[in-house]
Amino acid sequence: MTRTRKTRPTYRSDRQPHSKAKRSPSRRQTTGFRFKWRWLALIILMIPSVSYVSMLDVKVREQFEGKRWALPARVYARPLELYTGMRLMSDTLDEELKALGYEKIETLSEPGQYWRKGNDFLINTRAFKFWDATDPPRIVQVRFQSDKVSSISESKPERQLALLRLEPKLIGKIYPTHNEDRILVRVNEVPNLLVNALVAMEDRNFFSHYGISIRGMLRAFIANLKAGDLVQGGSTLTQQLVKNFYLTDERTVKRKLNEAIMALLLEWHYSKEQILEAYLNEVFLGQDGDRAIHGMGIAAQFYFNRPLEELKLSDLALLVSLVRGASMYNPRKHPQRAIERRNLVLDKMAEQGMITSVDAEIAKNAPLGITEKPFGSVFPYPAFIDLVRSQLRQDYREEDLHSEGLQIFTTLDPYIQKVGENSMVKGLRKLERSHRQTNHLEGAMVVTNSDNGEVLGFVNGKNPHYAGFNRPLNAVRPIGSLVKVAVYLTALERSRTYSLLSPLDDMPYQWVDKYTGEVWKPQNYDFRSHGRIPLYRALANSYNLATVRLGMELGLNKIRETLHRLGVEREFEVYPSMLLGSVSLTPLEVAQMYQTIASGGFRVPLRSIREVLNHEGKPLQRYALSVDQRFDAAPVFLLNYALQHAVREGTGRQVAQTLPSNLILAGKTGTSNDLRDSWFAGFGTELLTVTWVGRDDNKPMGLSGGSGAMVIWGDFIQKIRPQSLAPVTPNSVQWRVIEGTTRIPFIVNHHFNNTVADRSN
Structure with a gap:
């Protein structure tokens, strides 16, 4: 059986007569009509309000849960390891x-x-x-x-x-573009006394309210009404965080309304501990030039040069006193005002039972205890930080260096750096006083570990703490006789033809350019020729004529290949003058070149970075030791023997007299044309040091390698007292006695000849 829906039948009598006159609606109908429209209007009005609150809610959650802060990278020196x-x-x-x-x-x-x-x-x-x-x-x-x-x-x-x-010592930072400095802290790592002081002074009901304080807002409203202006805020810690984290400093009703809504939303989504942690890391606590100090972690370092967990009650109270006005209560500018505000914090803590009255009195009588100068305002090693940044850019984007809070552990040895700086500054002043024709001298020093290529010291001129032109990194200057090691190493690799005793002609020489007809006539430094001399003495005394004759016999392209194998990556034109140092390099590039010699023939890339961690301390990248054998040990051993003679009996004999007689080092002087550049590169078992002296305007300054750079190097060596050079004699090398007492190493096994050289070509 099919059911049909019953409908009321329509009769003609039910229809309304057609008439122009309208019937008035009943009171019941009118009331219902108005009620519906009121609800509709209320709904219409609520739509933008709900939408606006939803928009604020998205803003609150996105920023709070996302990347809250751009964190500066922190650069550390090497840790001191005692054994x-x-x-x-x-x-x-x-x-x-x-x-x-x-x-x-x-x-x-x-x-x-x-x-x-x-x-x-x-x-x-x-x-x-x-x-x-x-x-x-x-x-x-x-x-x-x-x-x-x-x-x-x-x-x-x-x-x-x-x-x-x-x-390790913090030696530098790479700041975000807005120059905010902070160290993130976890709320469970923060001293309880700090939290108590903050709550006592700023928001005693923080752990019980829902983001806003009605009583506080009413109190502020009355105060503002009486003053006729916005003079009081009545903000909770949550509202303060919202203002600092999300909003501007404008003092308007709209901003205050947004602050209240966002505070409620923040409390709705997140725990008190999360809000407190964000506050502790965001609050503004000082200004240092264009650097803004945000958060309790960095403030502890900035004012006390100590981590937050090491601060005393009086110190913590001082940090909290800065919350209301970091400039007004700046302890370095307004110490008495800061003490009064700090003591007020301590009194509030005692009133609320957070500390005893005895503890409060002891803390109130304590001195401010801040450092005289702001910690971290000026870092003393700008040249080395430039080197670190240049090597970091090979692996990281520039924006990551400014915002990811990387922890960069470097190779810098603060003690070696300090000694190097003192030797450079005092040495340049002494040279300017003792040589009247010398003035406006500058210098550079690069100190590395002979084995692993770590840069231990990086000294820039007579004002090493000034962030100006970075000479060790960027000063490209002719290296003079430092290049000669490439000539003699090329010869010693041909052990069937050359040895340390091979006779060389130190006689006048000239070369004519077949294209221009220009004649080149090199001269020795003493303007004399010395006849036939053994190879090792030609190098030890840095004779130009013998070196040029040897280099032309070996071939200029072979010398260039040896320079590249030593670590010189810069391209240069091949002319006979390159045999005497027309090649231009930076002090860092010279150090890379001599590093291969000091390490026994192994090219070890110079590095300033050991490890990089993220801001949570998790490793990102390890800069492992990279070693590439470029030369057999035997010819390098012979070369180093000749360089030892250069220090003891050759061009370095003047400085050798000031060093302990049992200290054995190898080294080479370098002087460019017209005495414009003075160089010295020396090394022992542990350290390689390259020193340069000259003028920034490239004018002659009247100093040779032996009378300029070597003097500063010698002073540095006396203070550092490095280990003597003690290389292990290769199996293919034997010692022979000549001239009665002199022992000279010779290569007797030639199986290695050209093996390494062929592999590198």
Whole structure:
């Protein structure tokens, strides 16, 4: 059976008569009509409001959950690694600890402190997260004897340590474009006293409200009404975070309304701990030139040169006092005002039972304890930081260096750098005083590890802390006689033809350019010829005539190939004058060239970076040691023997007289035309040092390699006291006695001949 829907039948009597006159609606119909329209109007009005709140909600969540801050990259020196038997002066360790911000005190109570009595140290080390492990804080005793580390022991637990690694020194930063500086901190790592002080002073109901304080807003409204202007905010910590994080500083009703809505949204989505952590990292706490100090982490370093976890109650209260006005309560400019504000914070904490009145009084009587100069305002190694950035650009985008908060661990040795700077500055002044014709001198020094190519020192001129023209990195100058090692190494590789005793003619020589007819007549430095001399003496005394004759006999292209194999990547034209140093290189490129000689024939790329971590301390890239054998050990061994003679008896004999008689080093002087450039490259077992002296305007300055750069090198060596050169004699080399007492190495096994050379061509 099919059911049909029943409908009311329509009758004619139900129809309304057609008439122009309208019937008035009933009161019931009118009320319903108006009610519907009110709801419709309310809905219509709510649509943009809901849409606006939704837009704010998206903004809150996107920025809070995304990349909140552009973080500066932080550049560290190498960590000081101490081990038993290490050659190190006790005063050097003292300087290192002071540079790291350690406090010298009699009774150790917390990390970052040390005690010294003579050659004995007691150090409370800081924890630090390295690229390979996190070193915990520990109390250790370090003892010295005869300028060596005699023992390292830990007190709890009692045990001997094979190695002690101190945290590295922060030596530079690469800032975001807006120059905000911050160190991110985790809320669970922040001292509880800091959180208590912040809540007591800024928002005592922070852990109970929902983002806004009605009472505070009413109080602010009344104050503003009385003043006729916006004079008080009544903001919670959440509202302060919203204002700093999302909004501008304009003082309008619209901005205040947005602040309240966004604070409620922030509290809706995120926990109190998350909001507090963001606040601790965002709050503005100082200005240093164009650098803005944001967050408690960097503020601790900026004012106290100590990490946040090492600060005392009085220090933490001072940081909180800066929240309301970093300029007004700047402790360096307004110390008395800062003390009064700090003490107010301490009183508030005592009133609310967060600390005892006794603790408050002790803290109130404490000095400000800030450093005289802002930490991190000026970093002392701009030339080295330039080198680091140039090598980083090979692997990272420029924007990543400015914003990703990379932690860059470098190879710089602060002690070697300091000694190098002192030797350069004092040496240039001394040269200017002792040689009247010399003025406006500048210089450069590059110090590397002979084995692994790490750049340990990078000195730029008489004002090494000034970020000007980077001479060790960018000054391209003729290298003079430094190039001669390529000539003699090319010859010694042909061991069937040449040895250290091979006679060379140091006689007048001329070369005529077949295209221009120009005649080139080189001269020795003393304007004399010396007849037939053994090869090693020609190099030790840097005789030009003998070198040119040898180089022309070997072939200019072969010399160029040897230079490239030594590590010279710069292209240059091949002329006979290149045999005497018309080739122009930077001090860094010269160091790369001599690194191959110092390492026994292995090309080791010079590097300034060890590790790169992200801002959370996770490794991104390891700069592993790269080694490429470019020459057999035997000819390089012979070359180094000749370079030892150059220091002891040749062009370096003047400086050799100032060094210990048992110190064996190898080196070579270099002088360009008209005494415009003075060079010296010297090395031992550990260190290679290249020094240049000249004028930035390239005018003659009257100094040869021996009277200029070598003098500064000698002063540096006296202070550093490196290990003597002690290369292992290759199996293919034997020693022979000549002239009664002189022992000369000879290559007796020729199986290696040209093997390495052929592979590199």
